[in-house]
Structures are given as C-alpha cells and as structure tokens.
Amino acid sequence: MFTISRRSALSATLATGLALALSATAPAFAQVSEIRVDYATYNPLSLVIKDQKLLEKEFEKDKIAVRWVFSAGSNKALEFLNAGSLDIGSTAGAAALIARINDNPVKAVGIFSRPEWTALVVRGDSKFTKVEDLKGQKIAVTRGTDPHIFLVRALDKAGLTEKDVKLVLLQHADGKTALVRGDVDAWAGLDPIMAQAEVEEGAKLLYRKAEDNTWGVLNTRDDFAAKNPELVKRVLKVYEEARIWARANPDALKKALVTETKLPEPVIARQLERTDLTNATITPATSETILQAGLALQKAGVVKPEVDVKAITAALIDTRFAVTAK
DSSP states (O other): OOOOOHHHHHHHHHHHHHHHHHHHHHHTTTTTEEEEEEBBBTTTTHHHHHHTTTHHHHHHTTOOEEEEEOOOSSHHHHHHHHTTTSEEEEEEEEHHHHHHHHOOOEEEEEEEEOOOOOOOOOOTTTTOSSSSTTTTTTEEEOOOOOHOOOOOOOOHHHTOOOGGGGGEEEHHHHHHHHHHHTTSSEEOTTTTTTHHHHHHHOOOEEEOGGGSSEEEEEEEEEEHHHOOHHHHHHHHHHHHHHHHHHHHHHHHHHHHHHHHOOOOHHHHHHHHEEEOOOOOOOOOHHHHHHHHHHHHHHTTTTTTOOOOOHHHHHHBBOOOOOOOOO
C-alpha cells in the first residue's frame, strides 16, 4: 500500500498534460521512420534528387530514412502505390486518372515535368506512314501508361480501335526491343528509351501529338496524404529545389542523367529537348489535359459511359501541397 501526496498528484497531472500538449504539436510525420519514393528514367528530376541525396538531406534531422524504388513505367508506380509499398510515385497524369477510376486511391499532388515523352514508333525501314496503316498490325504497348492512352487516342482519331490492331503487352524497354527485332510493327514508345530507338536504331516517329501527352505528376495515396501532409509538402519542396537546379544547370542535368541511365549523351539530349521543366505546380492547364484524356478514353470505349470523369479528375488532383514557384 502507498499513498500519493496532493503535490505529487498535481505534478503528475501537469506532466501528463504537458506530454499531451507536446504530442499534439509534434509533426504529423513523427512516427514515420522511412519514406518510400520512386525514381524513373522518364522523371529526370527524380534522378537528380536521388543522385544528390536531396531527400536524405531534407529528412536527416528527423531521422527519416529514404528508400528508393525503381518504377519502369506509370503502371508499376501505380501498382506499388496501391500495394502500399510506395509513398510518392511518378506517373503520367492520365495514367493516374485511370487508376483512380479503377479504385486505386491515388492523389496527384505535384508535377515533375510537362513532356512530350510518347509517340507511335516504327522502324526506319517501315512501310507505314500514317496511323491508318497500322490496321491489323502488331503494336507493342505497356497497358495503363501514357503511351497506351496515347495509342488509344491516336487510333480513335484514325477511325480505329484497339480491336483493329494486335496489341502485344510488354514493358516499355521490352517493347523497344521487340520493335527493333521486327517482332512487332509499331511501338507506343516512352522516353528516354524512345529517344534511344531514334538515335541508335534509326527508328522513326510515325505519329506525334504533344498536347496528347499528359503531364508527369507526383502521386501519393489518400491515407498517406491525410496522415502526413507536412511530409508531402517537404517532398514537393525538394522537387522544386531540383527543378530550379536543373533549369540553371542544363549541362550538369544532362551529365547526371547520362550517369544514372547509362545512356549516351545524344539520347539524353533528345529526351531533354522534349521535356519542359518550367512548371512548378499543378495548374488548371494540367487538370484540363488530364480531363480531356479521360473524356477521349471514354469516347473510345475504354472508360465506361457511366463514369463521371470530371468528378474523378477533381478527386484525383489535390493542390493543397503546392510550393511557391521561383
């Protein structure tokens, strides 16, 4: 048996209250020991951030480790996000929209570039000169990515659908290999592998339309954004630092990408020619590009008619975490 004095009880009460107050004002990410972020060859800024260890420096004092996860395409980044094995993933805007339509709880919170990163590619000796020529032909594509969405829209404009061609489902790099080997007649390409096919293999871009390339967006999950808003903001802040550095140091950017991708400088130069890094945040123009892609896919029959594409686009895009452009 023991007793507690009034003074001791008061001290204990004050200590408990102070602990609760401190916990209430602690950072929302206080319990996070690791953040999982992707890097991808189609996202130049991710390679800069990884190479310069910018995220590691940002979270060092918070004792938050950074785990880098490679994304071979938007489909992989979205797959990882849905599985909870990735916290921040880079994809095409339209790919994120399709994922959201299919109940993947992703949220687009920022952008990394406005690229022309996809086109329909054929071999240099190909007899095909227009999209209509691809009717009945084999086309390599990675489903659930911007190149796939671009292909669907290109076929629709030519009066064709996916049923009029023979889709060969391959990851981007394998699609390029299949084209070069002659296993397929065309490929829905993606930079920098598409640039490599042009520069090193003499491939031709059969069909280009820059405005049908949706922007590169940074995504997280609904639950992660709700629990860790400050952490998301700080990741976007680091991306903004990388964007400013990349624009100020184009030669160093090119060299960094050559080092990371192991691709020759002319290939990276071709990729960067088609990559606009002047945009810092999601804008109404970003949203409109994604919305129009969704509506086009609905018109082509890829998205069901009853889907409210406009409402889901609004649910996908969250600008609360935006950083100030410099």
